[in-house]
Amino acid sequence: MSQSISLKPNPPAAATSDSRSNRSSVNTPPRLQDFDVIGDDRALVEAMEAFGAGHRIAEASVLGRALGSADLLEAGFAANEHPPVHQPYDRSGRRVDRIRFDPSWHHILGLAVEHGVAGRVWADADSAAQVARAAKFIGVTQIEAGVGCPLAMTYACVPALRLTPTVAERWEGLVTSGVYDSRSLPIEQKRGALIGMALTEKQGGSDLSINTTTAVPDGQDGWYRVTGEKWFVSAVHSDGMFVLAHTPEGMTCLLVPRRLEDGSDNGWTLDRLKDKLGNRSNPTAEVRFDSSAAQLVGEPGHGVRAIMSMIGGTRQDCVLGSTAVMRTGTIEAIHWASHRSAFGRPLAEQPAMTGVLADLALESEAATWAALRLARATQEASDGDRTAMAFRRLAAPVLKFWVCKRAPIHAVEALECQGGYGFVEESRLPRNYREAPLMSVWEGSGNVQVLDVLRAMRSEPEAIVAFFDELDLAAGENRRLDTAVLQLREMVAGGVDEARARELTGRMARCLQASLLVRFAPSFIADAYCAAKLEDGGGVLGTLPYGIDAHAIVARHGIAR
Structure with a gap:
């Protein structure tokens, strides 16, 4: 339908707050906020009950109400609007490869870790701990999906850690502590740890046989030196990374700490952060390992x-x-x-x-x-x-x-x-x-x-x-x-x-x-x-x-x- 347009100037408007603005809230829905992300989800609550976690609903709702608050919802927006930044050097020119986050990232991730959404579930003797944790994960990632990556990897790493008792002894207590400690320090000085994976290489994704990263024994029992490039490494700020590398025995799994016991860097170099379609608050990088000290996980040659x-x-x-x-x-x-x-x-x-x-x-x-x-x-x-x-x-x-x-x-x-x-x-x-x-x-x-x-x-x-x-x-x-x-x-x-x-x-x-x-x-x-x-x-x-x-x-x- 055509519409006539007047070229005459509009008459001056009366000096009222309404007439000075062309904005109106008529027929504009209010923001959905200040609700219980978990407790208001009837299907989720009923599934918790059906699968034995009914006694954990009140606990999960404490997290759910925090997540549904205007404060946390706004933090989700902020984490995406201010994505992480790679700082390769400090002010003196020393290579540091730091990742700088908006405070919103730490706010959301810290809340999730402290509510048991990372590794703490493995130290929880309750028979429905995994179900309660799953419900919380669904709640947290509705607010900001980027934190789901470090939460998931830190949660999932425990069965792998347990393949080697010396590795589990060194890492499991930190992974399951339920403490969020974002400091870039040797794990001996930390109260909690995050763990990630560095598997994908430029020339292949699911075909791990064509990977080129290598590892050689360094003389200490169960320790190797890893050298190679990984093309897609998420949660790159983690305290340790599982890496697959070729050893004399075949493809082997190793855990590479970010910092050595004396606080020095362990041969990680970040070439750049990825500019991804989504998940923008989660830092994903291209990483080079240069003779990085790494601990054997599982059996040599059975890394997959x-x-x-x-x-x-x-x-x-x-x-x-x-x-x-x-x-x-x-x-x-x-x-x-x-x-x-x-x-x-x-x-x-x-x-x-x-x-x-x-x-x-x-x-x-x-x-x-x-x-x-x-x-x-x-x-x-x-x-x-x-x-x-x-x-x-x-x-x-x-x-x-x-x-x-x-x-x-x-x-x-x-x-x-x-x-x-x-x-x-x-x-x-x-x-x-x-x-x-x-x-x-x-x-x-x-x-x-x-x-x-x-x-x-x-x-x-x-x-x-x-x-x-x-x-x-x-x-x-x-x-x-x-x-x-x-x-x-x-x-x-x-x-x-x-x-x-x-x-x-x-x-x-x-x-x-x-x-x-x-x-x-x-x-x-x-x-x-x-x-x-x-x-x-x-x-x-x-x-x-x-x-x-x-x-x-x-x-x-x-x-x-």
Whole structure:
């Protein structure tokens, strides 16, 4: 429609505060803040209860209320608006390779470490410690995903540390202390430590056989000297780095401390920080090791096996991080649509939008239940339960593939619910959008995960038995689920090659999520998920089958404001 434009000057406005400004709060939703990121998430709370962590909900809510405060939400913005800076030299010209952070980074990371989201869980004797920690991780990474990387690696490193008693004796107490100590000092002078990984080299990612980093024994029992370049090293400020290097025995895992006992540098040189798509508050660098002292982890020549004991944990945290992306998108989209009107009524009450919001909520809830079930399996496996070990062997790559693949699709749709506002940095959703692909790339891409699923099915038959035993716990409760599980069994029995590995893994993930919802979630959630996700793979978000109570689903997932 054309619009006439007057070229006459406007008459002077009356001198009132309203007329002097062209800004108005009419139909502009208030910021979502001052809520309990954990305790207000009904699916997360119910999953904590179902998997044995009900007695830790009050504790988790203390963290959740801090995270949802205006102060912490603003810190998340600040950490991204003021990313870390590499300071190669001090004022005297001495090489120091320091990383300078905005105070917001330390504020968020310190809060998370002190609430047990890093390594402290391994010193927690509670039978649901892993489940409680997983819920907290989902909460923290909704505020700022960048801190998830050091938290995940420091959490996941403990099983690897324990492969060598002398390494565990030196590092485990600091990693599990629950103390955030950001000082760049020898570990002998610290109260807490962060640990990372330096694996990726320029010429190869998942193909570690073509790495060129080498290590030679230095004469001390269990100690080597590492030389080489690593192309993508995150949380580069960590106190120690796991490194894979070629030794006379083959590919070997070593732990390289940042500082030597006398406080001197241990041969680390940072060439530059990476300018990444997302995760901008987390410093990722190109690093050179020059005859750096390093301690053997595991057995010489079996480095991949050693580092996989750590990567199993970081892959789990990618699932948790993707779950956090979905939860952030869901609550922000519902909040916006509930407070924004068009054509005379709130967006959330208009059928097309209600369907989208409900579908976002279904994906978020399914991811939440699956993520905490995986954490429960981690707890049971660490306690020696062989069935849990077998289940986790398949569930981890299945969920790493599926949940991390769904997160970017989810983030796009959630952002669109906010329209133009969702595309500007004042919203939390542009940052959420940039974070969404990250967990699918890190710790093994989608293809790496589905090939791992095939490998486990072929070499560890007890894993597929445990996986189907888990699905059978919901047998007879939902017709669509029973049919989907039967079809999955037939597919597995017929044999699956690499070309269909993604299809297989996606089916496995949806059956697992559906079975958990059928067993534990309200029936209107479980029935809706089974109707929407089991037959067509999820389809386009917002295309829920007719008859689903979308309003009830949205109401369950919104934050009352």
